[in-house]
Amino acid sequence: GAVVSQHPSWVICKSGTSVKIECRSLDFQATTMFWYRQFPKQSLMLMATSNEGSKATYEQGVEKDKFLINHASLTLSTLTVTSAHPEDSSFYICSARSGEVGNSPLHFGNGTRLTVT
């Protein structure tokens, strides 16, 4: 149980275009999902917390207008990288909590490798 599906697994786009990444909880409802960015050989960097039916909470230094997050249902959150530039190339990973706060671990998608040319 507690499967998180992330799509696409990799994407290449041209500079200036936008890319949408989907994160779905397949067998549970997730009121909260988290979006992380990971650089090579580094740990996870939390970008934002996605809350169903409300605005996302962004971490300090993360541009909310560049990284648009929508959590329209209890099983789907999307991250859109707008006007992508080569410096946005990275590994993006979503995760979801399968239960109540403080009472459940995070489950991760398999990540999306974004390359901006």
Next chain:
Amino acid sequence: QKEVEQDPGPLSVPEGAIVSLNCTYSNSAFQYFMWYRQYSRKGPELLMYTYSSGNKEDGRFTAQVDKSSKYISLFIRDSQPSDSATYLCALHSSGTYKYIFGTGTRLKVLA
């Protein structure tokens, strides 16, 4: 001081060895502890989830928590080359939405 400290490695061991991976943390408010395994270019996979001091065993994996010392460990018995990955510890406290991750320890099990 970082909230959680984890040796980045790399750690190389021969096949069949017992592996010990560790994290220390500074905030006694942390109550929930997780270990994840992450293969290259994949998302982290949950291995163990504990919330009390003591040991929890699952197959070849044992998670150990010592809240008095603020120290958590993951032991891997009979290590296999397929265990070669990065292992991340994670901590969480009740009532907050954030999970704190260690930097990860890269493990290589040599055949």
